[in-house]
Amino acid sequence: MTSTPDPHPPLLQSRALRFARNDEPVFGPLDFAVDAGEALLVQGDNGAGKTTLLRVLAGLLPADGGRIELDGRPADAAHRARAMAYLGHLPGFKADLSALENLNFLCGLQGRRPSQSPEHALAIVGLAGYEDALARQLSAGQKKRLSLARLWTSPAPLWLLDEPYANLDLDGIELVNRMVQAHLRDGGAALVTTHGAYAAPPVRTRMLVLEKAA
Numbered sequence: 001m002t003s004t005p006d007p008h009p010p011l012l013q014s015r016a017l018r019f020a021r022n023d024e025p026v027f028g029p030l031d032f033a034v035d036a037g038e039a040l041l042v043q044g045d046n047g048a049g050k051t052t053l054l055r056v057l058a059g060l061l062p063a064d065g066g067r068i069e070l071d072g073r074p075a076d077a078a079h080r081a082r083a084m085a086y087l088g089h090l091p092g093f094k095a096d097l098s099a100l101e102n103l104n105f106l107c108g109l110q111g112r113r114p115s116q117s118p119e120h121a122l123a124i125v126g127l128a129g130y131e132d133a134l135a136r137q138l139s140a141g142q143k144k145r146l147s148l149a150r151l152w153t154s155p156a157p158l159w160l161l162d163e164p165y166a167n168l169d170l171d172g173i174e175l176v177n178r179m180v181q182a183h184l185r186d187g188g189a190a191l192v193t194t195h196g197a198y199a200a201p202p203v204r205t206r207m208l209v210l211e212k213a214a
């Protein structure tokens with residue numbers, strides 16, 4: 001008997017996904033799915049494997065087993081690059097380019113949503129007036145806001161957000177939540193790592209709790 005393909009596969013599906021370092025399991029096997037219009041909150045203590053999971057999903061680390069599917073198909077590098085926008089701990093900007101030059105560079109490299117200009121994205125994240133500031137002159141919170149501007153211009157439907165609230169003030173936390181809400185309303189999805197309940201976007205949410213391997 002052959003199985004019929006799911007006509008509405010989830011945006012992201014993880015099947016028995018696992019990762020180990022030096023034969024010591026870090027996480028898995030993990031089975032979860034994320035549909036368009038919802039968020040997956042990945043919770044866990046320091047060292048539980050949240051960043052590692054996001055890096056494996058993004059293809060920055062190879063899994064030790066299991067499968068990652070995007071829209072019902074095995075995730076290859078090209079599909080990942082189109083479908084995923086990764087916001088990690090390191091902003092990855094060119095220190096001697098301005099905020100606007102960095103955004104223009106990344107949009108040129110990875111594409112952008114036609115409806116969103118880099119200038120408008122800077123205004124949305126509270127960096128109007130900082131267009132010409134060099135990335136190395138920005139504070140940690142301003143760098144995070146610049147990363148959020150990049151996220152906002154990205155055409156990728158699946159956001160992988162590693163501790164998106166870190167370094168942000170209350171207004172910045174609200175900004176992240178509003179951005180995630182708007183992205184999900186537009187048919188996107190988000191994975192959001194967090195240590196606990198101090199902040200979470202008010203959206204349809206699934207939970208994935210990671211526990212440190214014994």
Ligand SMILES: Nc1ncnc2c1ncn2[C@@H]1O[C@H](COP(=O)(O)OP(=O)(O)OP(=O)(O)O)[C@@H](O)[C@H]1O
Pocket residue numbers: 021026044045046047048049050051052053195
């Ligand atoms: N580059 C690395 N080399 C070796 N071990 C690593 C490396 N990065 C992480 N680890 C280990 O892998 C485990 C999972 O780390 P990870 O960064 O994924 O946790 P986390 O849940 O994101 O933690 P935090 O909440 O502190 O950010 C930890 O035990 C950590 O020490």
